[in-house]
Amino acid sequence: MDFYLINNAFPAQVMVGAGALARLEWDREAGKVLIITDRGLLHTENIAKITRLFPKADIYGELSGEPTSAMVDAALEFSRRSRYDLVIGLGGGSALDTAKVVAALHGSRETVAEVFGKDLLGPRRTRMGLIPTTAGTGSEATPNSIVKDSADGVKKAVISKELIPDWVVLDAELTLSLPAAITASTGMDALCHCVESALSVHANPFSLAYSYHGIKLLSENIEAAVADGADLEVRGAMLLGSFLGGLALTIAGTTAVHALSYPLGKRGVPHGVANGMLLPWILEYNLPACAERLMALAPYLQSVKPLESAADIVDLTFEYVHTLPVPQTLDEVGIEAECLPELAAEAMKQERLLANNPRPLTAVDALALYRKLLAKKSTDG
Ligand SMILES: [Fe+2]
Incomplete structure (x- = not known):
């Protein structure tokens, strides 16, 4: 018989359905909230939907293209100016991969390059919710964050169970405007x-x-x-x-x-x-x-x-x-x-x-x- 291990790397809660985001109840009472998103999504209905739920949240929307370590470190630096209780990633794979690293490293001083590899992250203390607006990377389901190392241009992975989100919303309405x-x-x-x-x-x-x-x-x-x-x-x-x-x-x-x-x-x-x-x-x-x-x-x-x-x-x-x-x-x-x-x-x-x-x-x-x-x-x- 084959030998294999089954890990329990699965987001704790997943909400699926058109219009699901408007019904989100998890973490609505969270203290300070940071939303990380793609620049292209700023001023869109998708951002309006999340800010209706978290009206006091700060928004970091400086991401464009696939994430580099410089981009992720800039997002981390922004996050460290405050103490966030919840980080929400809303967008394509870039926004989600960045949000995952930010939530995991928010309370530390490390750069993303220092945690490239497997199981190098300490325990995550900031809660994390992920809301994909594209149907592709599946990043909301994985313990991986793929980031291009700005030092050598090579795509590298941060892999850790700490990158598995606390909750995921799969709301097809958010993907309607994809070309x-x-x-x-x-x-x-x-x-x-x-x-x-x-x-x-x-x-x-x-x-x-x-x-x-x-x-x-x-x-x-x-x-x-x-x-x-x-x-x-x-x-x-x-x-x-x-x-x-x-x-x-x-x-x-x-x-x-x-x-x-x-x-x-x-x-x-x-x-x-x-x-x-x-x-x-x-x-x-x-x-x-x-x-x-x-x-x-x-x-x-x-x-x-x-x-x-x-x-x-x-x-x-x-x-x-x-x-x-x-x-x-x-x-x-x-x-x-x-x-x-x-x-x-x-x-x-x-x-x-x-x-x-x-x-x-x-x-x-x-x-x-x-x-x-x-x-x-x-x-x-
Ligand atoms: Fe892929």
Whole structure:
């Protein structure tokens, strides 16, 4: 019998449903409250909704793009000018990842660079609530915060159970205004979390339950969410699928898709875009090592064609990126062939993720995979 551990890394309370935020009762009596959000969300209805609940809260809205250690340290410095009882992260993955670190380090003097790694955080004394406004990172479900180190440009992780929030609100109404292209790329990130964790060497029956249901929700709804962003039911399914992806990766981890994605992120390619274009190629690479486990995904994947083999599943993921408004090639995101060896070398530094991959992957393999991303798949015409 397999040996595995089940951790209890799950947010203590989760509220799910369209309009859920207006019904929030947790921590309404909290003393001093800090809301951390993306700059693009300031002056939006989403911020108005949270400030109606916490009218005296301070708002830190200096975040734009994916978080760097300089950005997170600036947010931390802001937070330390006061003594907050509750930190709320509202926004995309950047706002949530920043809020998590701020809540955890608020009472200390450490910088984020000092806690890159696993289990380096002391006990968190500030309560934390997370409210995603995109369906993608699943950050609200994970003990991870991914931050680009401003010193060397490398994306690094802070991993600690202290980053698991006290509560989460999954309110699809907050995601209605997401543009189609961002819905597609963040949705592909969520799908990657579910698929990668399902194929990870650390998958177990519990992570698979999250992965499978997440795959079902995301694959059934991603096209509809892109086509009609105003459909609350579809948006709700995407948000729940993204949350399940976060839970699945917390147990099983992501794999080579995320490992090869990080060097692209370093060069400004949005996280979901990089993952989306890599997913089919990595699955094709992994296929010989995990055909049976790929095939196990078939009942959960939405497909007009019958999925009769693992190769059909790989083809289906190629179809997703062909159909959705996401870039398919490095050319489309401004990455040139000359830098591929550098990308491959950097990807190999993501040892934690590569160790989860079902098929070993060397720098030579990584280079060959990046080369494939230079042109669209030939069968595409
Ligand atoms: Fe991701």
